[in-house]
Amino acid sequence: MAGSNFVDYVKIHCRSGKGGAGSMHLHREKFITKGGPDGGDGGRGGHIILRANRNYWTLLHLKFSRHIFAGHGGHGGASRSFGKDGEDQIIEVPCGTVVFDADTGEYLCEVTEDGQELILLKGGRGGLGNWHFRSATNQTPRYAQPGEPAEERSVIMELKLLADVGLVGFPNAGKSTLLSVVSAAKPKIADYPFTTLEPNLGIVSYRDNRSFVMADIPGIIEGASEGRGLGLRFLRHIERNALLLFMVPADSNDIRSEYEILLNEIKQFNPELLDKQRVLAITKCDMLDEELTAALKEDLPDVPCIFISSVTGQGIQELKDCLWQELNKEENKVTIITHRNLDVNHRVREEDEFELDEADEGDYEEYDWEE
DSSP states (O other), X not given: OTTOOXXXXXXXXXXXXXXXXXXXXXXXXXXXXXXOBOOOOOOOOOOEEEEEOTTOOSSHHHHTOOEEEOOOOOOOBTTTBOOOOOOOEEEEEOTTEEEEETTTOOEXXXXXXXXXXXXXXXXXXXXXXXXXXXXXXXXXXXXXXXXXXXXXXXXXXXXXXXXXXXEEEOTTSSHHHHHHHHSSOOOOOOSXXXXXXXXEEEEEEOGGGOEEEEEEOOOOOTTGGGTOSSHHHHGGGGTTOSEEEEEEETTOSOHHHHHHHHHHHHHHHOGGGGGSEEEEEEEOGGGOOHHHHHHHHTTOOSSOEEEOOTTTOTTHHHHHHHHHHHHTSGGGSOOOOOOOOOXXXXXXXXXXOOOOOHHHHGGGTTSOOOO
């Protein structure tokens, strides 16, 4: 993926600011030799704040800013003067960003709405000056509080795209072609596997100026849950989708078998994805006649099935109608997901650029890529 601007995984090191120390000061001026304590409080350290921004669509701006430090709080002064608060550091991220602890893999937080802010690391509180510790029995306290220390943590940020419909299928199943037909998106299309190396989003126009968002991810192959191919790396982008559109070519040896393979890989990745509504699109149907179409209908999975052709436009409007109907069902409008903790000990370094070497090519020999 050299040269790609789509970055959906970064690891950064964050540190909030230290709190400023309180002042231990005794008031002195002309004709007032024993004015008593008047030390001010220290300022708080700066926070590390996570803010969702709809104008961002990738984490590219954080790829080369791996260290983010907030400012330290200023020390208190005489005459009960407060120290200056440390400068906050605001991390702007796309909507749909999820944050995990880089050392333990623990899920920390997520931001999904534009302008939503969460304090990722709190700055240390400023110490109290000696003015707070005066009393009838201790009229001249000669001590003050130090500021609280900063918090420090390495975090992993993952982007999970927000879309209504997610496309799931083997390489060369026609996912990118369909997206280019029903939307203004222009994904790369070619007659070789893994043409799509990064997710693509498209706005699908529907009747009466209505629309919905469709997400295309790289193709999945059998064994993706064990690290083969590219699909597993991007499956997180369909976790938020309300509907999954499975796509299987009409010239497949066994449509039901391929559908079940895709379903099993999704189950291995996240069992909660099985609770989402599913629709099956049989692609490349311009090669079929009525007799072959009738024969294929006899052995299809028990889900809504649509026969389509992105080349001739066959079934495209019927597919849009089906998707819109399913999206507007009350049970499909809830897209809350439970984020699993990351397995940091066995996780592949996703920030590394993908290169297909000879060892990887061996993983695909059992598939027929001619379609």
